[in-house]
Amino acid sequence: MDKSILWKLSYGLYAVCLMDGQRPSGCIVNTFFQVTSGGVVAVSMNRDNYTHSLIEKHNRFGVCILSESTPARTIGALGFFSGRDKEKFAGLDYRMHEGIPLLNEGCCGYLILDVVGRYETDTHTVFFAQVEDAFAGVDIRSMTYEYYRSVIKGKSPKNAPTYGV
Amino acid sequence: MDKSILWKLSYGLYAVCLMDGQRPSGCIVNTFFQVTSGGVVAVSMNRDNYTHSLIEKHNRFGVCILSESTPARTIGALGFFSGRDKEKFAGLDYRMHEGIPLLNEGCCGYLILDVVGRYETDTHTVFFAQVEDAFAGVDIRSMTYEYYRSVIKGKSPKNAPTYGV
Numbered sequence: 001m002d003k004s005i006l007w008k009l010s011y012g013l014y015a016v017c018l019m020d021g022q023r024p025s026g027c028i029v030n031t032f033f034q035v036t037s038g039g040v041v042a043v044s045m046n047r048d049n050y051t052h053s054l055i056e057k058h059n060r061f062g063v064c065i066l067s068e069s070t071p072a073r074t075i076g077a078l079g080f081f082s083g084r085d086k087e088k089f090a091g092l093d094y095r096m097h098e099g100i101p102l103l104n105e106g107c108c109g110y111l112i113l114d115v116v117g118r119y120e121t122d123t124h125t126v127f128f129a130q131v132e133d134a135f136a137g138v139d140i141r142s143m144t145y146e147y148y149r150s151v152i153k154g155k156s157p158k159n160a161p162t163y164g165v
Numbered sequence: 166m167d168k169s170i171l172w173k174l175s176y177g178l179y180a181v182c183l184m185d186g187q188r189p190s191g192c193i194v195n196t197f198f199q200v201t202s203g204g205v206v207a208v209s210m211n212r213d214n215y216t217h218s219l220i221e222k223h224n225r226f227g228v229c230i231l232s233e234s235t236p237a238r239t240i241g242a243l244g245f246f247s248g249r250d251k252e253k254f255a256g257l258d259y260r261m262h263e264g265i266p267l268l269n270e271g272c273c274g275y276l277i278l279d280v281v282g283r284y285e286t287d288t289h290t291v292f293f294a295q296v297e298d299a300f301a302g303v304d305i306r307s308m309t310y311e312y313y314r315s316v317i318k319g320k321s322p323k324n325a326p327t328y329g330v
Contacts, residue, residue, distance in 0.1 A: 005274035005299040006199055006206075008230045010177030010309045033196050034171055034326045035209045036289045041171075042207070044200045065173045109170035119284045119293065124201045126291075128284065134170040144175045144309065161199045 011145035015064040015078055016043065017094075017101045018054050024089040024101030027051040028079035030145045031161045032063065039131035041113065044124045046159035050083040055127055059115040062100035067139030070106030072152050080157050098133075107137035124161060176310035180229040180243055181208065182259075182266045183219050189254040189266030192216040193244035195310045196326045197228060204296035206278065209289045211324035215248040220292055224280040227265035232304030235271030237317050245322050263298075272302035289326060 011030035018026055031044040043063075045052045055061055066075070078088050093104040102110050113129035120126075148154040176195035183191055196209040208228075210217045220226055231240070243253050258269040267275050278294035285291075313319040 001296070001299050002274075002301055003204065003296070003299055005230070005276065005301060006204070006296070008177075008273040008307050009197065009199055010175060010307050011198065012173075012175030031198050031200065032174065033176065033198050033209070034174055035196065035291055036286050036326055038286075038288065039168065039171070040286050040289075042209075042291065044198070044207075065170070108173040109167075111170065117284060119282060119291070121201050121203075121205050121293070123203065124205075126200055126207065126284070126293075128286070128291075131166070131168070131171070134166050134168055136167055136170060142173050142175050142311070144311075146307070146309075161201055 013143040018061040025083035066143040183226040190248035231308040
């Protein structure tokens with residue numbers, strides 16, 4: 001079996017954002033997709049991720065759809081540290097929207113989501129969520145995972161579903 | 166709420182393939198993604214799709230990862246008719262691999278999948294499946310859904326998760 005074939009699947013790149021008490025937190029994901037035309041979406045997240053525990057706590061989170069103009073440092077700040085140890089949003093330009101922190105830098109759009117269900121695998125939870133609000137950002141072209149890897153030369157953190165294939 | 170924001174999510178394009186008795190069948194999907202680094206994947210499919218009933222019957226299917234060189238007629242043949250009414254593979258170049266029909270035209274790679282679980286929404290089932298085999302095709306660049314829509318000027322059929330947003 002050639003597991004590198006799984007690298008041929010196409011994804012976008014997204015920031016999952018929510019509050020951890022008084023401070024904003026979240027992480028970067030690529031495995032986020034629409035499930036129904038009625039606005040149910042899904043995201044896969046490792047149960048070891050701190051953001052996983054925050055989603056379980058709040059059952060509500062925001063998603064920023066990253067664009068090709070999203071700075072690499074933004075992805076680095078949100079993607080390669082744990083919110084347990086680090087104030088991830090320190091130094092990032094963001095705003096609050098109905099209790100959800102949203103990035104101002106390089107986003108095509110924003111989604112506000114309520115968790116409606118989940119599916120467990122041995123390592124990851126797939127959270128299903130209903131889109132409660134959706135609005136545009138200022139950037140045009142969505143960041144694809146392939147663009148992130150080939151143009152920005154970005155890597156995957158170890159808990160990503162697509163790490164190490 | 167601006168539901169058009171959901172068009173900013175990024176996807177690939179895939180052919181789900183399996184047998185319907187003695188004839189090959191299947192459909193085109195964009196909402197297919199990796200869930201765990203251990204090789205669990207997920208696909209969202211409308212319960213009205215004929216392919217949905219075939220997946221339920223066999224619990225095993227193939228996925229062809231389409232490339233930018235996949236002919237538009239291949240996508241048209243598999244994507245815009247029901248396997249109830251039409252022999253979808255008629256005229257397409259395909260081969261059999263362990264009981265699964267696989268397209269020879271314009272594929273980056275192939276996955277053979279066993280269903281391991283499911284999640285139901287009001288309209289769609291998300292099938293979770295384990296990758297049992299994976300091997301390369303001859304084409305290089307994966308077809309993204311954005312490429313399909315912007316370059317090939319393709320559309321979504323009415324049962325797609327991303328139809329009509």
